[in-house]
Amino acid sequence: MTSTRISRGRRGAVHAAAAGLLSPLLVVGLQSAPAHAASGSWCGGMQGPYQKEAERFLGRKVDGRQSVGDCRAIRDFQRGHGIYPQYGYAGPVTWNVMKVVKQQRAAGKNPNRAGNCPVNKGRIACVDLTRQISWIQDGRKLVKGPVPVRTGRNKHETRTGLHQVYWRHKDHVSSLYDVPMPYSQFFDGGEAFHAIDGSVWSAPGSHGCVNMRTADAKSYWKLLKTGDEVYVYGRKAGT
Incomplete structure (x- = not known):
């Protein structure tokens, strides 16, 4: 993942960047x-x-x-x-x-206990960089998760703020790193939810994408659609 924001109009050129190190x-x-x-x-x-x-x-x-x-x-x-x-x-x-x-x-079945992820947006995917978890909620109702994720490493931090899913590609392959990124759902430039063939707990992290276990990425693929919002907050340790 480069630190340069990729315009949404250049969807065909989105590389993803995503994958990061897959080594254990x-x-x-x-x-x-x-x-x-x-x-x-x-x-x-x-x-x-x-x-x-x-x-x-x-x-x-x-x-x-x-x-x-x-x-x-x-x-x-x-x-x-x-x-x-x-x-x-x-x-x-x-x-x-x-x-x-x-x-x-500790997040249990109430990952938004502190109210950091908006509850007035309808269906929204939340990403907590501090705890390295994500979940999908609809208002105050938990729809999916929380699930463990692996976000951007130091100098390639996953960008915080409110975003929208703008492009989905089930069988995406990164042209930057030549690695598969199954179930990619892009929400900010080249940053996306996607599955990895490796551990979501492995250091140092991705190049900005939100890496997921395959089963979790499949669930997100079924639950989210283009236009759904994504809210990223917190700070990953070491970044």
Whole structure:
């Protein structure tokens, strides 16, 4: 995603930009591990600096000491959220994802509790950059979500404000990055909702688009139409 706004009249030239890095999150700075560690078949019992925090998040006994059970629970979380290598090390990458997931879970069935997304617009898609979630509401009624999303990285932040869906392309492919962007729904220049083949929790983020899991992008495709409004607010950590 470039930072240049693409005019809506140039719909055929919209590249999307969207996709951003699809590579999984990487744990860095660890001692060497067996070759099969990354596959998740090995749990080395290495204790990370966020051991207690990970134990508390996962509902484990909080003693700050890595056990086989702790290792497997952390590894399962890493598997489910695209964090590699997957051998149960509670490092900063894993803990940062846990913090995001914790905020997303706390949104529950009332993501607009604070009233930040307009309730006087009828059907509208809301994007909270701070919590990295999106949902669709109709007035005060929750229609879909909240669902986890991945928005723009530093210097490619998803633009805040009130927008409208102006172009939809189910099988879009980015001409900038040569990556598929299924179920694209563009709402501001080259920024769009679309599915990615990867983890929506992976850093550093997109080039401005709102990346979604495939099932969520499909649901948004069915629920939204050209002209529907999109409201983006908040600020993503690290941007």
